[in-house]
Amino acid sequence: MNTAQQIYEALYQHWGEQHWWPADSPLEMILGAVLTQNTAWTQVEKAMQRLKSEQAIDLNRLVDTPASTLEEWIRPAGFFRQKARTIQTFCQHIQQHYNGSIDTLFELETSALRTELLSWRGVGPETADSILLYAARRPLFVIDAYTKRFMVRHGWADEKATYATLASFFTDQLEQDPALFNEFHALIVQLGKTHCRPTPTCEGCPLQPLLTHPVSV
Ligand code: SF4
Structure with a gap:
């Protein structure tokens, strides 16, 4: 061994x-990967609960929501301005380049997908690999x-x-x-x-x- x-x-x-990282959808997992940056998961859960209660686990709704409102919803997760900007930027990117479909984004092969994720503002290697592993189910550690x-x-x-x-x-x-x-x-x-x-x-x-x-x- x-x-x-x-x-x-x-x-x-x-x-x-x-039994880690239960999420109902790839978008929820991506949001979790961004929200967990530099904060405890318990705080992420509070932000995620708020997003769910606002029915905001939805690409279009996240893009259409004023930045200040989204910041308020995710405030418990900390660094909320930066994270709101990251979330809205990647949702817009998926709308514009992948027809609003995370499934289409995930059709990219692993290294191309990783390069794509790393090009998103506010996404570093840890967040990119969390998305690749947990949402796209690729073998990234x-x-x-x-x-x-x-x-x-x-x-x-x-x-x-x-x-x-x-x-x-x-x-x-x-x-x-x-x-x-x-x-x-x-x-x-x-x-x-x-x-x-x-x-x-x-x-x-x-x-x-x-x-x-x-x-x-
Ligand atoms: S506490 Fe850390 S350093 Fe000590 S045995 Fe465990 S893993 Fe190793």
Whole structure:
């Protein structure tokens, strides 16, 4: 078993399936990927509830809504001006270039789709890969702060490692399976929220057996 598989097995044995990111539609997943930037998921849920109550999980409605109103709806998720602009820009883009159809956008092959998503204002690699993995079901490994933190602490990555280097640690060692990458990322978030916090609690952590040296904070 390679290192990435050992990490996955240890986390999965400890926490089991995470049933992560339930969403009713690709648009809802894309909105979730944007809203979750730099904020906790509990805050995203509040913003998403508001969007649902306003019947705004809809491309046309999101474009037609005044920016100030959309900002108010998503305020709980933080950075609401920037996120509202990102949401309206990509909805307009899908209207203009893909006939308003996310399904048509998702007909692009993976690298072209990733390039397209990265060209959207306010969308970086983590958000693009979240959309690719969760909404388009492509085998992209999402790297976030939790992932980098435990990898550096274990010596599996350098503090200066790029996003692409961190992602290839997983994609090079694992079967290219979106369901596996989905579950793995959810387990890493669980790890980062419980044991591998800014101050780590290695005692009782499922990855402690894979630790070969004391962790410096
Ligand atoms: S053993 Fe310690 S350093 Fe490793 S993942 Fe767990 S908390 Fe983080």
